[in-house]
Amino acid sequence: MRSARRHVIDTDGRMVPVDVQRRNNVVVTGRADGPTLLLAHGFGCDQHLWRLVAPRLAERFRVVLFDHTGAGKSDRSAWSAQRYASLDAYAEDVLLLCRELDLREVVLVGHSVSSMIGVLAANREPDRFAGLVLLAPSPRYLDDDGYRGGFSRDDIDELLASLESNYLGWAATMAPVIMGTPDRPELGEELTNSFCQTDPAIARVFARATFLSDNRADLAAVTVPTLVVDSAQDAIAPPEVGRYVRDQIPGSTLVTLDTTGHCPQLSAPEAVVDAISVFTDAL
Template identity: 75%
Template sequence: MDIRHRNNVSVIGRHDGPTLVLAHGFGCDQNMWRLVAPALAERFRVVLFDYVGAGQSDLSAWTAERYSSLDGYAEDVLDVCRELDLRDAVFVGHSVSAMVGVLAAAREPERFGRLVLLTPSPCYIDDDGYRGGFSKEDIDELLESLEANYLGWSGAMAPVIMGNPDRPELGEELTNSFCRTDPDIARVFARTTFLSDSREDLASVAVPTLVVECAEDVIAPREVGTYVHAAIPGSRLVTLDATGHCPQLSAPGATAEAILAFLEDEGR
């Protein structure tokens, strides 16, 4: 199978330096990195891709069986890494892709030298001693609404996820991104995302890791960033002076600076 075509892989930036792999979150595609990628590409080789079912990927390769768990998305990441023969790469995962990166690194650790987890959440549902930000009833209601009327759900939820109500164009962009996703594929990815629990996987991370959170994020509140940081030995936590769940769009300069500072420090 042509992985480059299947996952719409593109490579930009310096081809003689370390490689960064940028992975998008639910309802998005690689276009969500467009404001951050140029700054990173000035110093690194940057790999962008779409998960199967997203963006310009080959939709015919999508199956509910494979993508009903985060393992299927981790396999997409590893397929791209194998295709490009990546070793010691930096994986930058947004939202649910942060946990996808944790899973991929555990399977083939030689391919990953560092992780950047951007607004991560290992579990969205509150539990004893753990605040994920949602009750089980909240998530059930969210999924029921999504399954009943995906386009309506997208129009209502995307601006909430994005935050920054004073910049409505950001919420509109995320709404449009959600609406471009096939509803059947989105329903499966949503259940995979919001019902996942990767908390036990965090202890397996054995590479330098940066956890990036926003000062205000309704999807991944500050308690989640604190939890992820505490669960990954030796990790670094950075709190951006930004709101919403997608700082690569709402605060691209600060996001790029946090990533570059981490890579510079770890490269010394």
């Protein structure tokens, strides 16, 4: 991989150089001659949550893993509350990473909030992407007239208040609910541990950027082939949301996995690998 310097605008409006590979803990694995998959993790997680699907995908594809700025083993000194108060900065990070590695014809696989980060990135530079795989996506978590996101405003306010007042307690309570696999408590524990490794200050800002976002208007602008993958039961993104995303993105397709929970890459990794592979092979 090349080691070049890209630039971002800091909180004072100045252009500053960034070592993207170091900042986002970029890891490239798999077949150098295969199609490129860029795996983007969701809120409170890092690239480790792809651990059950990445090795299988690497048998046939070039797989690029990274940590969002502020997550995992990224350079946390590069994070600022002002820059990362919206999903736009995360989308720009994805594009910087693609430029740094000179990635083209990329299939971006975005989990949860990263599905919308992927949408934003692909809408800005569609020629760079061969396709999008939106895993458990939600363009808006809040219910609205004619739209069910799964949460009322009171629900979101309570969630954010709990997260801000006692992040570790929130993580221990919410992670098993998000995972949705009470018969496999070890998966809920893994997600809890992932949440607990996140800096609470960073988590609070990312949570607001995530749960108060509304990217519904961005869906119709997607021009690259898109696969929507959701679970039959998901407390965070109910099935209505997957159908809504499918209906709003022109030409997209929907695969609903026979699984529960918001993290099928952990609870049903084989099915996720199969869905990604079939979609990518058809491009």
